[in-house]
Amino acid sequence: MKFGIAGNLDKTELPEVVERLITRFTKEKVPYVLHDVIAKGLRGKIDKRLLSQSPVVLERKLPAECDILISLGGDGTILRMARLVNGMATPVLGINLGKLGFLAEVSLEELDECLTEIISGN
Numbered sequence: 270m271k272f273g274i275a276g277n278l279d280k281t282e283l284p285e286v287v288e289r290l291i292t293r294f295t296k297e298k299v300p301y302v303l304h305d306v307i308a309k310g311l312r313g314k315i316d317k318r319l320l321s322q323s324p325v326v327l328e329r330k331l332p333a334e335c336d337i338l339i340s341l342g343g344d345g346t347i348l349r350m351a352r353l354v355n356g357m358a359t360p361v362l363g364i365n366l367g368k369l370g371f372l373a374e375v376s377l378e379e380l381d382e383c384l385t386e387i388i389s390g391n
Contacts, residue, residue, distance in 0.1 A: 270299070270300075270336050270337065270387065270388060270390075271299075271300040271301060271302065271334070271335045271336045271337075272290075272294065272299065272300070272301040272302075272335055272336070272337055272338075272339055273301070273302050273303075273304070273326075273331050273332070273334060273335030273337070273338040273339065273359075274287060274290055274291075274301060274302070274303050274304060274307065274339050274341070275304040275307060275328070275331060275338060275339065275340055275341065275346075275350055276304070276307055276339075276340065276341030276342050276346060276366070277341065277342030277343065277345070277346040277366070278306070278307065278310040278311075280341065280342050280343075280366040280367065282366045282377070283307075283311070283341055283342075283366060284311055284314040284315050286341055286364070286366065286377065286380075287303075287307065287311060287315060287341070288315040288316060288319060290339070290384075291303070291315075291319045291320075291323055292319065293381075293384070295319070295322070297388070299388055301323070301324070301335070302323075302324045302325070302326045302331065302334045302335055303320075303323045303324065303325050303326070304325075304326070304328055304331055305325045305326060305327050305328065306328065308320055308323065308325045328353065329353075331353065332353055332354040332357045332359040333357070333359075335359060336359070337359065337360050337361075337362055337387065338350055338353075338354060338359055338360070338361045338362065339362050339364060340361050340362065340363045340364065341364050341366055342364075342365075342366050342367065343365060343366065343367035343370050343373070344363075344370055344371055344372045344373070346363075347361060347363040347370075347372045347373060348372070350363075362374060362375065362383070362387075363375065364376075364377065364380055365377070
């Protein structure tokens with residue numbers, strides 16, 4: 270299972286969450302790709318070694334490069350990612366980084382457990 274990581278750069282939690290995801294995926298040898306805008310926007314905000322080792326793809330190629338797309342932000346970010354994957358079989362996993370997210374399936378507190386379930390095939 271290959272993950273795609275995309276999100277809203279305006280969310281203050283984004284750098285910490287992206288760094289956490291990259292660290293986990295690297296440690297567990299889980300393949301992933303990072304949205305190019307996120308990679309550029311997080312320069313100087315997360316460990317540069319993590320960014321330099323991360324595969325980066327353009328937004329329009331993101332759905333084809335991953336099996337599941339993690340959308341970090343709020344409902345607007347999830348809707349933008351849903352439009353991006355329109356017509357493709359790539360599911361979007363919405364992680365709410367805001368106050369209220371009606372479309373987000375998972376909270377930050379549930380993220381690790383959810384990823385464990387997905388990685389194990391459940």
